Amino acid sequence: EKGGYDHFMLKEIYEQPRAIKDTYRGRLLADQGIIRMAGIDLNMEKFLNANRIIIVACGTSWHAGLVAEYIFEDLARIPVEVEYASEFRYRNPVITDKDVLIAISQSGETADTLAAIKLAKEKGAFVFGVCNVVGSSIARESDAGAYTHAGPEIGVASTKAFTTQITVLTLMALKLAKAKGVFSESRYHEYLTELETIPSKVEKALESNTLIEIIADVYKDSTNCLYLGRGYNFPVALEGALKLKEISYIHAEGYPAAEMKHGPIALIDEHMPVFVIATKKGHYEKVVSNIQEIKSRKGKIIAIVTEGDEQVRDLADHVIEVPETLESLTPLLTTIPLQLLSYHIAVMRNCNVDQPRNLAKSVTVE
Ligand code: M6R
Numbered sequence: 626e627k628g629g630y631d632h633f634m635l636k637e638i639y640e641q642p643r644a645i646k647d648t649y650r651g652r653l654l655a656d657q658g659i660i661r662m663a664g665i666d667l668n669m670e671k672f673l674n675a676n677r678i679i680i681v682a683c684g685t686s687w688h689a690g691l692v693a694e695y696i697f698e699d700l701a702r703i704p705v706e707v708e709y710a711s712e713f714r715y716r717n718p719v720i721t722d723k724d725v726l727i728a729i730s731q732s733g734e735t736a737d738t739l740a741a742i743k744l745a746k747e748k749g750a751f752v753f754g755v756c757n758v759v760g761s762s763i764a765r766e767s768d769a770g771a772y773t774h775a776g777p778e779i780g781v782a783s784t785k786a787f788t789t790q791i792t793v794l795t796l797m798a799l800k801l802a803k804a805k806g807v808f809s810e811s812r813y814h815e816y817l818t819e820l821e822t823i824p825s826k827v828e829k830a831l832e833s834n835t836l837i838e839i840i841a842d843v844y845k846d847s848t849n850c851l852y853l854g855r856g857y858n859f860p861v862a863l864e865g866a867l868k869l870k871e872i873s874y875i876h877a878e879g880y881p882a883a884e885m886k887h888g889p890i891a892l893i894d895e896h897m898p899v900f901v902i903a904t905k906k907g908h909y910e911k912v913v914s915n916i917q918e919i920k921s922r923k924g925k926i927i928a929i930v931t932e933g934d935e936q937v938r939d940l941a942d943h944v945i946e947v948p949e950t951l952e953s954l955t956p957l958l959t960t961i962p963l964q965l966l967s968y969h970i971a972v973m974r975n976c977n978v979d980q981p982r983n984l985a986k987s988v989t990v991e
Contacts, residue, residue, distance in 0.1 A: 733761020
């Protein structure tokens with residue numbers, strides 16, 4: 626059942642090229658310049674007339690929501706707010722019938738997310754569900770939706786659900802950008818064709834597995850880790866830290882790289898590994914200067930870089946390469962080495978990777 630892998634988590638990490646392809650199959654028709662998503666087409670007016678999109682989710686799905694915030698605002702120019710479902714539902718939020726609420730949930734059963742959509746519906750918002758489990762409660766309660774076709778995710782640590790959520794949300798943003806006319810034809814085509822190359826680029830990113838195992842061995846006894854990223858890769862830093870915490874029980878924090886100087890930099894010494902996402906597009910030069918600041922305080926730097934990078938290689942203790950892609954698609958690649966790192970560290974620490982202590986696959990209590 627684990628298909629020859631030692632753990633479901635590893636199997637699911639390796640399934641990502643296929644899962645991402647399954648998610649866009651039948652939807653992304655790049656050569657015809659079409660994105661087919663009935664749930665959007667049938668409700669296009671709701672999306673186009675929305676004052677804003679509110680995204681609610683928990684945990685890893687909330688991180689996918691944060692990536693989506695960047696994508697929707699950047700590509701489709703629609704204002705987005707991302708909320709923890711548990712906070713949103715209890716703070717008497719201002720919701721109107723001009724709001725579109727997107728609920729993201731792998732299981733479709735998370736109690737807080739389900740309660741949040743019920744509340745939004747009562748107040749007249751249009752609710753769109755992005756779920757993996759077909760026929761789940763959130764999928765049924767939503768007015769419309771799109772499934773991530775990731776296949777069953779058994780490992781408690783979410784991996785392929787995250788990348789397929791980002792895939793669906795990217796398709797949605799592109800479709801809305803096209804409908805709104807805010808995208809040039811050539812930019813739209815560039816995105817569609819690039820999206821089709823992602824599965825093979827994920828495959829390539831997975832080839833760093835042996836190197837990542839070596840790096841994992843160096844840092845497996847750490848007690849604290851920092852994860853830094855900027856822009857599209859800030860949520861990836863949060864996700865990297867969550868993955869390490871939940872399966873290896875090492876304390877980890879994710880931060881936007883530029884926030885380091887507002888506090889966390891005080892933590893840096895020779896015992897602090899800092900995982901930095903420093904891919905070429907985005908705020909590369911700024912992240913490079915953050916890396917210099919860490920280095921001058923003797924922090925250990927493990928950087929996720931774009932293939933062929935030399936500048937960061939000179940500064941970092943370890944570099945892990947990922948293929949080049951459009952900036953907004955980088956999270957689909959940069960998250961892969963961080964998943965593998967957490968996995969190997971957890972295995973080396975003899976942790977129960979697939980069923981970490983105190984955690985359940987779906988959190989059906991509030
Ligand atoms: O099923 P959901 O996507 O609604 O679950 C949300 C979180 O409970 C979940 O992502 C959790 O954070 C994972 N264990 C993280 O790996």
